[in-house]
């Protein structure tokens with residue numbers, strides 16, 4: 001079964017675009033993957049377009065060979081947007097292969113491991129503060145933060161993840177770190193520390209004592225700043241603090257002083273980038289992004305993690321993909337109890353690549369767990385379906401280009 005074309009599709013996700021790769025074959029089977037140019041990675045589409053000629057004509061079943069060839073071709077510029085382009089191509093190939101075999105994609109990866117996974121409410125308060133016109137009700141005060149904490153609990157979640165906010169005149173605004181506003185020094189002063197405490201306290205007050213609290217610091221500090229923050233919030237009961245750092249030794253230094261578990265590595269690409277962090281025992285929870293790395297490659301990384309896990313803990317969470325967080329279309333779809341949106345791997349602990357459960361920034365009210373049950377469109381037993389579930393659309397524990405989400409995404413919504 002030969003690849004005949006690779007086609008890029010884009011849609012308006014409200015405050016940024018989402019990107020999809022459509023892979024067509026000579027026997028009519030079409031595979032999909034989702035990728036992202038909105039998180040520091042402009043140009044992934046151009047990479048895919050430049051590499052498409054090396055994929056067309058190749059056998060879909062040879063996805064590892066194709067990946068190896070593309071890696072060889074791009075080796076001098078390995079990593080970054082190039083790696084993310086390769087990941088998108090690999091995932092579309094896997095989706096196609098699974099559909100051709102008539103199996104869920106997890107069958108390609110060793111079979112389903114579990115039926116249910118715990119989820120956390122990601123970007124909790126963040127989107128309602130930063131994008132009030134898109135994520136409502138908008139949050140404009142500490143009372144709003146407390147209210148959302150209560151909403152998390154009332155909707156049956158058991159955990160939430162939030163970020164740093166500054167309160168000026170009682171109104172929150174996001175702490176920078178991604179160039180807007182331009183504060184490249186990333187100094188963490190007393191004002192930031194005080195406001196973070198205020199924010200976390202409001203979250204805790206609203207959510208109550210039984211909700212696990214997670215904090216994502218992203219790239220918003222440097223080594224000494226992260227340590228300052230961790231010391232400042234020592235008395236908070238944190239499930240984990242997520243830190244992005246390109247220095248494994250520095251992250252290990254931070255972790256050894258941290259009163260809280262550290263998660264990290266979300267932005268790393270390829271086993272070579274992960275290994276120094278594993279050797280350094282730099283984090284408690286390794287986050288391997290299967291959308292950016294490609295699921296097949298992510299499994300290899302996770303396997304190495306398993307080999308050095310030592311005292312590392314497993315992450316039992318999923319978080320929704322950015323697509324589900326933000327896509328205006330999918331927000332509409334959440335009104336349907338049958339929503340089959342896509343979810344990206346958030347947490348990969350003990351070498352397991354988790355993927356596929358269900359809850360988003362604007363959840364539809366599903367409680368504690370997103371039950372995968374035996375629904376083929378959520379990864380259940382494909383034999384339960386008259387037609388059989390195929391490809392990534394049916395997969396619970398790996399990645400996903402949820403076919404249901406894509407199918408429902410009306411064509412006019414796309415713009416090429």
Ligand SMILES: [Mg+2]
Pocket residue numbers: 216218242266
């Ligand atoms: Mg993160």
